[in-house]
Amino acid sequence: MNITSKPEDFHAADAYRTRLPGEERLTPRRDPVLWSDWTGDAPITRQEAAHYEEKGYLIRRNLFSDAELRLLIDTSLRLRGAGGPGAPADFVTEPGTDAVRTVFRLDTHSPVFARLAADKRLAGVARFLLGDEVCLHQSRLNYKPGFTGKEFYWHSDFETWHAEDGMPRMRAVSASVLLTDNSPLNGALMLVPGSHKTFVACRGETPKDNHKTSLQKQEVGVPGRDTIARMVAENGLDAATGPAGTVVFFDCNTLHGSNGNITPDPRSNAFFVFNAVSNALVAPFAADDPRPGHLANRDGARTIVPQGGRLTGA
Amino acid sequence: MNITSKPEDFHAADAYRTRLPGEERLTPRRDPVLWSDWTGDAPITRQEAAHYEEKGYLIRRNLFSDAELRLLIDTSLRLRGAGGPGAPADFVTEPGTDAVRTVFRLDTHSPVFARLAADKRLAGVARFLLGDEVCLHQSRLNYKPGFTGKEFYWHSDFETWHAEDGMPRMRAVSASVLLTDNSPLNGALMLVPGSHKTFVACRGETPKDNHKTSLQKQEVGVPGRDTIARMVAENGLDAATGPAGTVVFFDCNTLHGSNGNITPDPRSNAFFVFNAVSNALVAPFAADDPRPGHLANRDGARTIVPQGGRLTGA
Numbered sequence: 001m002n003i004t005s006k007p008e009d010f011h012a013a014d015a016y017r018t019r020l021p022g023e024e025r026l027t028p029r030r031d032p033v034l035w036s037d038w039t040g041d042a043p044i045t046r047q048e049a050a051h052y053e054e055k056g057y058l059i060r061r062n063l064f065s066d067a068e069l070r071l072l073i074d075t076s077l078r079l080r081g082a083g084g085p086g087a088p089a090d091f092v093t094e095p096g097t098d099a100v101r102t103v104f105r106l107d108t109h110s111p112v113f114a115r116l117a118a119d120k121r122l123a124g125v126a127r128f129l130l131g132d133e134v135c136l137h138q139s140r141l142n143y144k145p146g147f148t149g150k151e152f153y154w155h156s157d158f159e160t161w162h163a164e165d166g167m168p169r170m171r172a173v174s175a176s177v178l179l180t181d182n183s184p185l186n187g188a189l190m191l192v193p194g195s196h197k198t199f200v201a202c203r204g205e206t207p208k209d210n211h212k213t214s215l216q217k218q219e220v221g222v223p224g225r226d227t228i229a230r231m232v233a234e235n236g237l238d239a240a241t242g243p244a245g246t247v248v249f250f251d252c253n254t255l256h257g258s259n260g261n262i263t264p265d266p267r268s269n270a271f272f273v274f275n276a277v278s279n280a281l282v283a284p285f286a287a288d289d290p291r292p293g294h295l296a297n298r299d300g301a302r303t304i305v306p307q308g309g310r311l312t313g314a
Numbered sequence: 315m316n317i318t319s320k321p322e323d324f325h326a327a328d329a330y331r332t333r334l335p336g337e338e339r340l341t342p343r344r345d346p347v348l349w350s351d352w353t354g355d356a357p358i359t360r361q362e363a364a365h366y367e368e369k370g371y372l373i374r375r376n377l378f379s380d381a382e383l384r385l386l387i388d389t390s391l392r393l394r395g396a397g398g399p400g401a402p403a404d405f406v407t408e409p410g411t412d413a414v415r416t417v418f419r420l421d422t423h424s425p426v427f428a429r430l431a432a433d434k435r436l437a438g439v440a441r442f443l444l445g446d447e448v449c450l451h452q453s454r455l456n457y458k459p460g461f462t463g464k465e466f467y468w469h470s471d472f473e474t475w476h477a478e479d480g481m482p483r484m485r486a487v488s489a490s491v492l493l494t495d496n497s498p499l500n501g502a503l504m505l506v507p508g509s510h511k512t513f514v515a516c517r518g519e520t521p522k523d524n525h526k527t528s529l530q531k532q533e534v535g536v537p538g539r540d541t542i543a544r545m546v547a548e549n550g551l552d553a554a555t556g557p558a559g560t561v562v563f564f565d566c567n568t569l570h571g572s573n574g575n576i577t578p579d580p581r582s583n584a585f586f587v588f589n590a591v592s593n594a595l596v597a598p599f600a601a602d603d604p605r606p607g608h609l610a611n612r613d614g615a616r617t618i619v620p621q622g623g624r625l626t627g628a
Contacts, residue, residue, distance in 0.1 A: 146539075146543070147539055147542075151574050151576050153576055154576065183498075184497075184498035184499050184553075185498050185504060185551060185553055185573065187573070190499060190576075190577070225460075225461055225578070228461075228578055229460070229578035232577065232578050232579075233578070237499060237577060239498075239499055257576050258576075259499065259501070259573050259574055259575060259576055259577075260465050260573055260574040261573060262465050262466075262467055262468065262504075262571050262572075262573055263504070263546065263551060263573075264539070264542055264543035264546050264547070265546075
C-alpha cells in the first residue's frame with residue numbers, strides 16, 4: 001500500500017480531522033443540521049424539518065405524478081442502454097459485461113435528470129435544508145440487479161468528501177429518487193438515526209487512488225464495528241422503503257449502508273448530492289490528490305436555480 | 315469438474331427426476347403437503363394447517379417461556395464456545411478462525427437440544443404435518459455474525475435431499491427455532507409462498523463431492539432466475555421475522571433463501587429436519603455417493619417419541 005497523506009500536511013483550519021494514525025475518535029458535529037429557520041414558506045412541513053434535524057434524514061413520498069415517474073424511468077432505461085464500447089467514461093459497466101451499473105455526471109448526460117436535479121422538490125428542499133444557494137457535488141444514476149445485488153457497507157459520506165474531496169464543513173445533503181420499489185428485502189438504503197450528530201474520525205491513512213477501489217469495497221474511512229454497533233443500539237436502524245418516486249434526503253454525515261439483494265427485484269435510483277455554495281471544495285484534507293470530477297464536481301459546480309412546475313420530456 | 319452421475323444409473327421408480335441434461339423442467343408436486351386431516355386434537359389450529367398447506371410454511375410465535383428461551387440461548391452459546399482445535403468434525407468454524415458457525419448433529423451434542431427436537435411443539439407438529447412417525451434427517455445449530463453475514467441463494471431443500479441423499483418423496487418438514495430476533499433487515503429467512511407445489515427438476519449433473527462446496531455456495535440444484543422471478547411475481551415473497559423463540563416450519567420443497575446482513579445483529583437458530591419414517595432414505599437419485607451422515611442421517615435415524623411439558627436444564 002502506498003501511503004501518501006501525512007497528518008502534518010493537513011490544513012491548519014480542519015474542523016474534522018480524520019484518517020488518523022492510532023484509534024478512531026468520535027467528536028460532536030460542529031455544524032448545524034438544519035441551516036434555515038422553519039417558516040410557513042418552507043418547502044417541507046415543520047414536522048419534516050424537525051425530523052430531518054433530529055434523525056438526519058427525511059423520506060418523502062408521492063411527490064411526482066405518474067407521467068413524471070414514467071418519464072424518469074423511461075429516461076433511465078434509455079440511458080442505461082447507451083453503455084457499451086465507445087460510451088463515455090461516466091458509464092460504468094458490470095465487470096465483464098456491457099450492463100451499465102452507474103452513470104456518473106447524470107445531470108450532464110440527460111436534460112430530464114438535469115431538470116429533476118433543479119426541481120424545487122429536490123434543489124428547493126436542499127436549499128432550505130442548507131440555508132444557502134446549492135450546487136451539485138455529485139450526481140449519478142445507480143442500477144443494482146436482482147439476484148446478485150451486492151451489499152454496501154456502513155459509511156458517512158462526509159468523512160470521504162472531507163478527507164478526499166476537500167469539503168470543509170457538514171453543509172451538504174444527498175437526495176435519492178427511487179426509480180424502483182424498495183422494500184426491506186431488496187437491499188433498501190439503511191440509515192442510522194441520529195448518527196449525523198457525531199463525527200467519526202477514522203483510523204488509517206488514505207491509500208493513493210483510494211477511490212479506484214473504495215466504490216466497490218470501502219476499507220478506509222469506515223467506522224469500527226463497535227462504534228456502528230453502539231450507534232445502532234442507541235438509535236435503532238431505519239430503512240428507506242417506498243414505491244418508485246419516493247425521495248430520500250439524508251445529511252452528508254448520516255451513517256448508511258445497504259444489504260445485498262438475492263430477490264428478483266432490482267433497485268435503481270437517481271442520486272444527487274447538493275452542497276452549499278459557501279461550502280465550496282478546497283484541497284483534500286487527508287489525501288494528496290483530489291478525486292476525479294465525476295466523483296467531486298470541483299471546478300464546474302454551478303449554482304442551481306430551482307425550477308417549479310412539472311417535469312416534461314420536452 | 316468430475317461428473318460422476320449418469321441418468322441411466324437412476325432409480326427406476328424416481329418420482330422426481332432431477333439434475334437432468336438440457337433444460338430445467340417444472341412438474342406439479344406428486345405428494346400431499348398436509349398428510350393429516352385436521353381435527354380438534356391437532357397441535358395447530360385449523361387456520362394454521364390451511365396456511366401451511368397453501369403457502370408451504372408456518373410461523374409460530376410465543377411457544378416458549380422466557381426460562382426455556384434463556385436455556386436454549388445459553389446452551390447455544392456454550393456449544394459455540396466448545397469449538398477450536400480438537401473439537402469434533404461436527405463443529406464447523408469460520409475459515410481462518412476458531413469461531414463456530416455451525417454445529418451439526420446438534421441433537422447428539424446437547425441433551426437440551428435433543429429434548430427440544432423431541433418436544434411436542436416441534437416433533438408433535440411435524441408428526442401431524444407429515445401424518446407419520448418422524449425421525450431427524452438433519453439437525454444443526456447455525457450462527458451468522460453481524461456485519462459480514464453472507465447471503466444464501468434460493469433453493470428447495472428437497473431437490474438436494476432427493477438427488478444427493480435419496481429421500482424418495484416430499485414428506486419432510488424443517489423447523490427453525492430462532493435464537494436471535496430476526497427482522498427483514500438482518501437476513502431473515504425468505505420464503506416463496508406456494509412454491510412447494512411445483513417441483514423444479516434442475517439442469518446439470520451433480521459434481522462429485524458437491525456437498526463440500528454447496529453449503530458455502532450452491533451452484534447445482536438451484537432453479538434458474540426466470541423460474542424464481544416468475545414464482546415470486548405470482549406469489550410474492552415472505553420473510554420469517556420474529557423475536558427469538560419464533561419457530562418457522564417449512565415444507566421440504568418450499569423455495570427459500572436469505573440475504574446477507576451488514577447490520578450489527580447476528581442471527582442464530584436451531585434447525586431440525588423431520589422426515590416421515592415411511593420416507594426413509596434410499597440410494598441417492600442423482601449422485602453416486604450419499605452425503606455424509608451429519609448432512610443426511612442415513613443409518614442412525616431413530617423414531618422420535620414426542621415429549622410434552624417444559625424444557626429444563628436437568
